[in-house]
Amino acid sequence: MALDQSKAEHHLVARLIAGDRSAVAPFVDLAAGPIWSTVVALVGDNVEGAEANVAVMQALAARNFARLARFDGRSSLAAFLTLDVRDWLAEQTVRTFSDDPRRAWRRFERQYAADIRRLVKRRFPRPEDETKRDDIFQDICLKLVEDDFRRIRAYRGDHAFTGYILTVVNRLLMDLMRRDAPRLRLPARVSAMAPLHRQVFIAVAWRGVTPDPGALLSALLGKLQPDPTLEEIKTALDDLAADILAARDARSPSRSVSLDSDEGAAGRQVAGGLSAEDQMMEDEEARAREDLIQAVRREAEFLAPQDRAFLDLILSSAEPLPARQIAKLMSLPAEEVYRIRQRVQRWMGRLATDLKKTTTASV
Numbered sequence: 001m002a003l004d005q006s007k008a009e010h011h012l013v014a015r016l017i018a019g020d021r022s023a024v025a026p027f028v029d030l031a032a033g034p035i036w037s038t039v040v041a042l043v044g045d046n047v048e049g050a051e052a053n054v055a056v057m058q059a060l061a062a063r064n065f066a067r068l069a070r071f072d073g074r075s076s077l078a079a080f081l082t083l084d085v086r087d088w089l090a091e092q093t094v095r096t097f098s099d100d101p102r103r104a105w106r107r108f109e110r111q112y113a114a115d116i117r118r119l120v121k122r123r124f125p126r127p128e129d130e131t132k133r134d135d136i137f138q139d140i141c142l143k144l145v146e147d148d149f150r151r152i153r154a155y156r157g158d159h160a161f162t163g164y165i166l167t168v169v170n171r172l173l174m175d176l177m178r179r180d181a182p183r184l185r186l187p188a189r190v191s192a193m194a195p196l197h198r199q200v201f202i203a204v205a206w207r208g209v210t211p212d213p214g215a216l217l218s219a220l221l222g223k224l225q226p227d228p229t230l231e232e233i234k235t236a237l238d239d240l241a242a243d244i245l246a247a248r249d250a251r252s253p254s255r256s257v258s259l260d261s262d263e264g265a266a267g268r269q270v271a272g273g274l275s276a277e278d279q280m281m282e283d284e285e286a287r288a289r290e291d292l293i294q295a296v297r298r299e300a301e302f303l304a305p306q307d308r309a310f311l312d313l314i315l316s317s318a319e320p321l322p323a324r325q326i327a328k329l330m331s332l333p334a335e336e337v338y339r340i341r342q343r344v345q346r347w348m349g350r351l352a353t354d355l356k357k358t359t360t361a362s363v
Contacts, residue, residue, distance in 0.1 A: 010073025034078040074306035076331035090161035125208025159297035205247035
């Protein structure tokens, strides 16, 4: 995005917030296209979509366009509006569950079916999983519907609904993986390596994450302290190239062992290829990661708007986003996205350290 355009859009929004009515028409000219595209994608190109479009415009215009106060001109106005409108529509959908659950569910499916399917594919990436992905998707939908949409209704608005619902879906998928996934064991060579190497192997060989340092950085966010650098991930990928290739070539799952079988605890395996003891540690790490993500969402409002927009993108995406894709969504040069990523990583590292201290002190 050109610097002059950035300044012009920021100045236009500042005029709106200051109550300058002459700025309304130029804003509508700029915003109408991105807003309508988002509404069509999430609600539909129909009467309901037209009504939602009007409601979005009214929500934006309320209190002298107060919703635009977070826009600082560092990303394009179109990118900002796309994220903001998606969150607003999601919040309205949640409210509709009280008045018209069937209508709300239809809109929810339209808004999130693609994201949920991408998460399913990410968690069950192997060729032999392809035939059961539709069943897994339906299982997730049934879980979201059960108890009168209990999981959806539990949303309290303390952070973006998109991030909340994808976290819920991810937890449900992890439960399915523990129950149904093939039992795999880390190769002895990989098991003896550093934690970063083990996590990279699991992510690429078992979970289907693209073997790209940027994608892995997003996938491993919060799993290691401190978060690894791109160079460290690249080195780990190089070290693991043969191991990952061998794991992918093997393809066939190992014999499945029930957690309730009579085999000794030392011989038991659980989903993800870990022993029972290792699985307990993995569960602890998962809980710590979820605690960190919740803390991140609480504290994100204090970040600079550009850093917060970056964080929203990586937390609300069902798949890891490469830097070049984030740069396109934020209308920024790739090198600026790398600088933002480094700032956010440092901020999350400090937050994780503070959270660990707090947890330790409370024990």
